[in-house]
Amino acid sequence: DQQVKQNSPSLSVQEGRISILNCDYTNSMFDYFLWYKKYPAEGPTFLISISSIKDKNEDGRFTVFLNKSAKHLSLHIVPSQPGDSAVYFCAASANTDKLIFGTGTRLQVFP
Amino acid sequence: SAVISQKPSRDICQRGTSLTIQCQVDSQVTMMFWYRQQPGQSLTLIATANQGSEATYESGFVIDKFPISRPNLTFSTLTVSNMSPEDSSIYLCSVTSGRIYNEQFFGPGTRLTVL
DSSP, rough: OOOOOOOSSEEEEETTSEEEEEEEEEEEOOOOEEEEEEOOOOOOEEEEETTTTTTTEEEEEEEEEEETTEEEEEEEEESGGGGOOEEEEEEEESSSSSEEEEEEEEEEEOO | OOOEEESEEEEEEEEEEEEEEEEEESSSEEEEEEEOOOOOEEEEEEEEEEEEEEEETTTTOOOTSSEEEEEEHHHHEEEHHHOOOGGGEEEEEEOSSSSSSEEEEOOOOOOEOOO
């Protein structure tokens, strides 16, 4: 049972445009959500997070939106840059240190 | 931020053998985590390792198959025992940052191929 789902395995966006990565979850007990970025041959690195008491969190070019009623979150990257090309994982936790990860979306930003 | 190294970075092993993966952190940490990422799959938590106590395994993972050691606050090992091709995965260790809630720093991973 996949509690965190990223239904788009890949996304291709032109440089300068907006990238929108989506994530759905099924467990209503999740209270914290995170996005990680992963380059080849490296471990995932933390990008941005959001608590379930908020619906938006912004950090520079990255904004995460949370829609609890729809059990959906999204990561917006504006403007997209070639260096953003990586695999993006969303993750969730339910009041513990344990993270449940989605399967990832490979983002490619082309010139 | 914590700097985490893993050894080996990759290995190719024969079925039935065992491999021990090392994880070294440049600072003392209470909790260390071991994950597995099978091809095309998400990162799945294998176990949580606290220094001075037995590791806590997630559903579907057992100590006989994945024994873990945590001899001190900067080091841990994960052994993949009696390997089969289904164990071919990337194995990653991580630690909590203590800076942002639930932020974890990950090692670069160990890519294991079992023939």
